[in-house]
Amino acid sequence: MASERRFFVGGNWKMNGTKKSVDEIIAFLTKEPLPADIDVVVSPPALYVPYVRDKLPKGIGVAAQNCYKETKGAFTGEISAEMIKDVGAEWVILGHSERRHKFGETDELIGEKVGHALNSGLKVIACIGELLSEREAGKTEEVIFKQMKFIADHVGGNWSSVVIAYEPVWAIGTGKTATPEQAQQVHVQLREWLKKNVSVDVAIQTRILYGGSVNAGNAADLGRQGDVDGFLVGGASLKPDFVTIIKAGHA
Ligand code: 13P
Numbered sequence: 001m002a003s004e005r006r007f008f009v010g011g012n013w014k015m016n017g018t019k020k021s022v023d024e025i026i027a028f029l030t031k032e033p034l035p036a037d038i039d040v041v042v043s044p045p046a047l048y049v050p051y052v053r054d055k056l057p058k059g060i061g062v063a064a065q066n067c068y069k070e071t072k073g074a075f076t077g078e079i080s081a082e083m084i085k086d087v088g089a090e091w092v093i094l095g096h097s098e099r100r101h102k103f104g105e106t107d108e109l110i111g112e113k114v115g116h117a118l119n120s121g122l123k124v125i126a127c128i129g130e131l132l133s134e135r136e137a138g139k140t141e142e143v144i145f146k147q148m149k150f151i152a153d154h155v156g157g158n159w160s161s162v163v164i165a166y167e168p169v170w171a172i173g174t175g176k177t178a179t180p181e182q183a184q185q186v187h188v189q190l191r192e193w194l195k196k197n198v199s200v201d202v203a204i205q206t207r208i209l210y211g212g213s214v215n216a217g218n219a220a221d222l223g224r225q226g227d228v229d230g231f232l233v234g235g236a237s238l239k240p241d242f243v244t245i246i247k248a249g250h251a
Pocket of ligand 1 (some may be wrong): 012096167171172173174175211212213214232233234235236
């Protein structure tokens with residue numbers, strides 16, 4: 001990790017949790033102080049966001065896993081960025097591959113959501129990543145650059161409130177982690193893209209996280225890569241391993 005970028009570890013709980021298991025996660029997150037020089041953000045299902053925000057110390061950020069592009073209105077089942085802010089959470093994950101591929105969210109909609117969330121004062125973890133078929137067809141760059149463009153077009157002057165999460169879809173929940181070299185290679189390409197299409201400053205300052213089967217055993221090697229500025233962790237963020245990952249990645 002480059003020293004000018006603060007290491008960032010996010011835990012995406014996805015659609016997991018009960019009142020009991022949420023309390024267990026809060027307990028292991030607060031058992032001992034986490035390293036002060038790392039940004040840690042957890043993302044519970046929306047129903048638990050206010051509870052988790054109230055229980056965790058302010059030093060740990062809380063993110064919703066999604067939100068809509070409007071403030072309020074007749075959008076049954078949706079939540080707004082303004083509501084997330086209203087209950088005290090600071091972040092939202094947008095563009096996760098499960099939203100893209102299981103719920104059909106388009107690049108365009110994700111871009112609009114990113115713009116609205118930022119304008120509402122939320123910080124955004126914006127996710128991108130290619131399918132296995134796209135990687136095998138040699139289309140990784142084309143796919144992730146297109147996803148980046150739709151996001152970047154809506155960020156405006158809010159880059160300091162954006163973290164990019166590169167999550168190759170073939171590595172999510174499969175136990176098949178990208179090698180540190182594969183992750184580093186794509187992160188460098190993304191930083192180059194930012195340099196060319198946004199600015200040198202944004203390219204240097206924006207955190208690019210890796211996500212996809214990060215665990216306590218592989219975090220250190222991944223985190224040692226110069227352009228891997230942290231992780232977005234799924235399954236392992238539900239277990240005490242998450243604390244090991246936070247510490248290992250930073251070692
Ligand atoms: P896993 O860590 O379970 O592979 O999930 C990664 C992810 O999708 C985080 O957003």
